[in-house]
Amino acid sequence: MSALYQGKKGIRPPAVSVTSVVCHDLMDAAGVSFPHAHVNAGAMAELALAGHSVIGFDTVMPEYSVHQEAAALGCEVDWGSRDQMPDSRNFPYADFSDVVVPENILEKPSLRVVLDAISILRRHVGGKVAIVGKVMGPWTLAYHMAGTQNLLLQVGLEEKDKITRMLRQLMSIPIAFAQAQFQAGADIVVLADHATGSLIGAHHYREYLLPIHREITAEIEGPLILHVCGNCMDRLELFADAGFDGYHFEWQVDSKVAVKKVGHRICLIGNVKNAQTLFQGKPEDVRKQVRYAIEAGVNMIAPECAIPLATPIENLKALVAAVHEGY
Amino acid sequence: MSATLEQIKQAVIDGKHKEIEGLVQTAVDQKIDLNRIINDALIEAMDDIGKKFGCGEVFVPEMLVSALTMKKALAIIKPLLKAEDSKAKATVLMGTVKGDLHDIGKNLVCIMLEGAGFEVVDLGVDLNAEKLVEKVMEIKPDIVGLSALLTTTMPEMQKVISAMREKGLRSKVKVMVGGAPLDAKFAEKIGADGYGKDAGEAVQLARRLVAGD
Numbered sequence: 341m342s343a344l345y346q347g348k349k350g351i352r353p354p355a356v357s358v359t360s361v362v363c364h365d366l367m368d369a370a371g372v373s374f375p376h377a378h379v380n381a382g383a384m385a386e387l388a389l390a391g392h393s394v395i396g397f398d399t400v401m402p403e404y405s406v407h408q409e410a411a412a413l414g415c416e417v418d419w420g421s422r423d424q425m426p427d428s429r430n431f432p433y434a435d436f437s438d439v440v441v442p443e444n445i446l447e448k449p450s451l452r453v454v455l456d457a458i459s460i461l462r463r464h465v466g467g468k469v470a471i472v473g474k475v476m477g478p479w480t481l482a483y484h485m486a487g488t489q490n491l492l493l494q495v496g497l498e499e500k501d502k503i504t505r506m507l508r509q510l511m512s513i514p515i516a517f518a519q520a521q522f523q524a525g526a527d528i529v530v531l532a533d534h535a536t537g538s539l540i541g542a543h544h545y546r547e548y549l550l551p552i553h554r555e556i557t558a559e560i561e562g563p564l565i566l567h568v569c570g571n572c573m574d575r576l577e578l579f580a581d582a583g584f585d586g587y588h589f590e591w592q593v594d595s596k597v598a599v600k601k602v603g604h605r606i607c608l609i610g611n612v613k614n615a616q617t618l619f620q621g622k623p624e625d626v627r628k629q630v631r632y633a634i635e636a637g638v639n640m641i642a643p644e645c646a647i648p649l650a651t652p653i654e655n656l657k658a659l660v661a662a663v664h665e666g667y
Numbered sequence: 668m669s670a671t672l673e674q675i676k677q678a679v680i681d682g683k684h685k686e687i688e689g690l691v692q693t694a695v696d697q698k699i700d701l702n703r704i705i706n707d708a709l710i711e712a713m714d715d716i717g718k719k720f721g722c723g724e725v726f727v728p729e730m731l732v733s734a735l736t737m738k739k740a741l742a743i744i745k746p747l748l749k750a751e752d753s754k755a756k757a758t759v760l761m762g763t764v765k766g767d768l769h770d771i772g773k774n775l776v777c778i779m780l781e782g783a784g785f786e787v788v789d790l791g792v793d794l795n796a797e798k799l800v801e802k803v804m805e806i807k808p809d810i811v812g813l814s815a816l817l818t819t820t821m822p823e824m825q826k827v828i829s830a831m832r833e834k835g836l837r838s839k840v841k842v843m844v845g846g847a848p849l850d851a852k853f854a855e856k857i858g859a860d861g862y863g864k865d866a867g868e869a870v871q872l873a874r875r876l877v878a879g880d
Contacts (some may be wrong), residue, residue, distance in 0.1 A: 375880035399858075423766070425817070427768045444706065487733065488773060489770070489771050489773055492727045492731055492771070493728065493729045493731045493732065493735070495728035496682060496727075496728030496731045496735075497684075497732060498729075498731050538723070538727070538865075539726065539727050539771075540726050540727065540728060541723075541725075541726040544728065570847075574723070592854075596675065614818050614848065614854075615818040615821065615848035615849070615853075616850065616852075619818055620853075629673045648817075648818035648821075664673070
């Protein structure tokens with residue numbers, strides 16, 4: 341928590357799980373598997389705890405999929421399997437009609453399960469290990485509601501009113517869900533909003549999302565980390581302007597450049613490469629990247645995004661070990 | 668290049684989808700060679716937009732609108748082409764591998780390849796190796812293009828290539844791969860013929876593969 345506000349540094353940065361650190365080896369060690377851990381609070385919490393007790397991460401994060409809210413909003417979600425992450429099979433608002441947000445959305449099973457898992461984690465490790473929650477931002481939810489390509493086409497066609505209306509209808513969900521997660525026991529909440537580099541530009545972010553993100557960060561009382569994938573080098577300042585406490589970033593954003601640009605304004609969390617390093621690399625490759633990030637001044641060390649399920653657990657342990665070498 | 672062709676090219680680059688049909692009709696009325704409209708205006712424009720995307724000048728929204736604009740232009744031109752003029756450069760079979768439902772990257776590559784004169788057969792998403800091999804045997808494409816956005820689905824590409832090898836198809840068909848988590852090293856490791864980092868590169872790669880470079 342101190343690292344999030346760039347406070348007392350201690351002897352090392354924390355090794356954190358911000359998105360998902362679940363791999364087959366971890367499922368085996370915890371005796372809990374996907375898809376059960378997406379839909380059952382006990383299994384969800386069990387797997388999150390294993391990230392701490394088996395691998396050694398300093399946080400526990402019980403939400404592994406990006407489709408919890410989508411399911412609550414009427415998407416048909418295929419919860420996948422041990423080898424496959426969940427995915428939505430339809431886009432209920434492809435016509436950009438008004439999104440109907442259920443009044444009791446927090447009681448929908450796919451959201452309730454996360455809140456219950458956080459409560460379980462609080463009972464087990466509250467006050468000892470940082471509990472990290474997660475919500476999807478309005479941009480990601482709009483991908484799920486309208487379809488990614490459809491939404492991006494509307495951006496290209498400059499259908500600003502249509503898009504903004506949908507984003508505004510959706511923004512109450514991350515606010516309510518994040519507040520509920522804090523009440524349930526989360527210490528930090530990640531807001532994942534895939535205004536991803538190369539999918540959209542910094543100018544799109546400024547036009548469509550920045551004002552909404554500012555409202556969201558003003559509404560939510562509690563530490564918030566923004567997660568956006570891709571090369572976001574051109575919009576780091578905008579993320580800091582939006583009022584987030586931290587930004588979780590990918591390897592495509594060089595740690596040194598990120599620290600130089602916004603390190604004084606926002607906590608930086610990242611950015612060990614998933615595909616080439618954690619999944620296909622060796623422990624020494626992982627160590628090299630961790631040390632580079634620490635030396636650059638990254639405040640918390642984490643995989644860049646949800647890790648591939650076939651990632652060897654040795655590489656995750658190597659991440660933690662490299663962090664334990666200290667500053 | 669004639670002023671009309673210049674205007675068509677610029678309209679595609681700028682995504683002026685409401686104006687394109689009028690411009691193409693003007694070019695047709697001026698009896699400008701249809702292949703010149705395709706090659707000098709449309710393909711040039713899509714090459715240009717591909718390059719702009721590659722260097723971060725434009726993003727997916729702009730590419731999608733340019734693609735929409737190009738499609739409207741082709742819809743006017745294609746029915747007017749004589750059979751021999753409309754012969755495709757080569758056939759590309761495109762698909763996202765098993766376990767992966769992401770299709771924007773693959774769709775952009777399809778659009779760009781079509782714009783560049785290739786015949787594209789888009790098999791969609793979540794395709795297993797057996798299905799892909801079956802389609803290769805049926806359609807006999809010149810190139811198979813495989814896409815994956817998820818790191819979890821990258822290994823599927825290897826399975827497709829191995830399955831093609833087992834059926835004796837590998838030497839007859841080129842394989843190109845792409846997707847955010849991939850790189851050239853991975854493409855080489857799994858025995859693909861090439862990797863394109865974005866839609867623009869994929870078109871260049873397809874051209875090279877067909878030319879036998």
